[in-house]
Amino acid sequence: MSGACGVGSCDPGHLDCDHLAGNGCEVSSATDASHCGGCGVACPTRPSAVATCAASTCGYACAPGQRDCDGNAANGCEVDANADSANCGGCGVACTQGRTCVSGSCTTAVCAAGLADCDHDGSNGCEVTLASNAANCGGCGVACxxxxxxxxxxxxxxxxxxxxxxxxxxxxxxxxxxxxxLGSSAANCGGCGNACVVANGTAACFAGACAPAACNTGYALAGGACVDVNECATNNGGCGANATCTNTAPPRAPGLRQLRGSAATGPGPTPPAPARLRRGGNACPNGGTCTNGGASPAARRGGPRRAPGSRSRSTAAVSTWRCRPPWATSGRATSPSRSGSTAPARRP
Incomplete structure (x- = not known):
């Protein structure tokens, strides 16, 4: 009977798991993850990790760049420490101020989504929220x-x-x-759509209020309106100081008064006086003049008489006199005489 050698017993911590005498007790049961503590006792594989056996006890080691930050063996090494801004380079190492984690280090080279490093100051990180920053809306430098x-x-x-x-x-x-x-737009004076319109002139907007800017030819600005300069005997106030006001009223119109001492175009009775203008409401200041169509001197001396059915004695003649001065504001109109004194107006 021939003899054959075999493995009798293994040293402590070693095992003959393949039952081959040639390699003896090939397994270190204290460190072999496939036979950890005994033949066939394999250590489980964890995500992003390598199974280990230490002192005959299974464990796992994280792959390069991975970390087991929650201590849960079931999910293995769940953190990529090279890119996780909350665990950048290690568990709990957070990248603040919008920085991101690149190769295990926090940086502003790449900011978190919606953030940007617009001032290129690393100390404050990615300081801008692009969704709501009016100076950097949607991108750095895009100002609203x-x-x-x-x-x-x-x-x-x-x-x-x-x-x-x-x-x-x-x-x-x-x-x-x-x-x-709104303070100067004539089309939107004081408010949108509030257009300034002035009859017989051009409107403008001053401090948000409409007012005439210029009057058309033949009109003058008086009392905030463009009035006809030919209407001396109407209540428009269009006869200004030292201005000429032309009135084409019918000659010898009822109610016109005569004032002595007024300038006339020739000898004879004086032309219609400012008292009529006062009655009509004209507010010509002292120093103005008024040119009016009135009865000619010839008619007043006995020239052509009033035609049947007509209230006019003659064709209108142009006469000029002073506009009603401030002292002619009472019921009795007076006028300066040639000597400089005042005299009561003669009734028509």
Whole structure:
């Protein structure tokens, strides 16, 4: 009977798990993850980890760059420490101020989504929230700026928020901002759509209120309106100081009065006096003149008489006299005489 050698017993911590005498007790049961503490006792594999056996007890080691930050063996090494901003380079190492984790280090080279490092100052990280920052709306340097107004940034898009005092966005377009000056726009005076209109003249807007800017030919500015300069005997106040006011009223109109001492175009009775203008409401200041169609001197001396059915004695003649001065405001109109004194007006 031939003899054959075999493994009788293994040293402590070693095992003959393949039963081959040639390799003896090939297994170190204290460190072999496939035979940890005994033949066939394999240590389980964990995510992002390598199974280990130490002192005949199973364990696992994280793969390079991975970390087991929650201590839960079931999910293994769940953290990528090279890219996780909450565990950058190690568990609990958080990247603050919008920084991101690149190769295990916090940096502003790449900011978290929606954030940006617009001032390129590493000390404050990615300081800008692009979705709401009006100076960097949707991107660094994209400012929400509007003429005469203030902009806002919502979801990374600019919008016109408010207008400066005295301005308005009357065309409802943010492109040109608050384009209207309500204090000077004749089309939007004091408010959008409030157009200034002045009869017989051009309107303007002053401090948000409409007023005449210029009057058409033949009209003058008086009492905030453009009035006909030919209407001396009407209540329009159109005869200004040292101005000439022309009236084409019928000659010898009923109610006209005569004042002695008035200038006339020839000898004979004086032309219609300012007392009539006073009765009509004219407010010509002292020093103005009024030119009126009145009865000619020839007619007053006995020239052509009134035609049948007509109240006019003659064709109108032009006469000029002073407009009603301030002292002729009572019921009795007076006028300076040639000597400089005043005399009561003669009744017609």
């Amino acid at each position: 700026a509007y003429a005469n107004g203030a902009g806002s940034c919502t979801a990374g898009a600019c919008a016109l928020a408010t207008c400066a005092a005295g301005f308005a966005n009357c065309n409802a377009s943010a492109t040109d901002g608050c384009e209207v000056n």
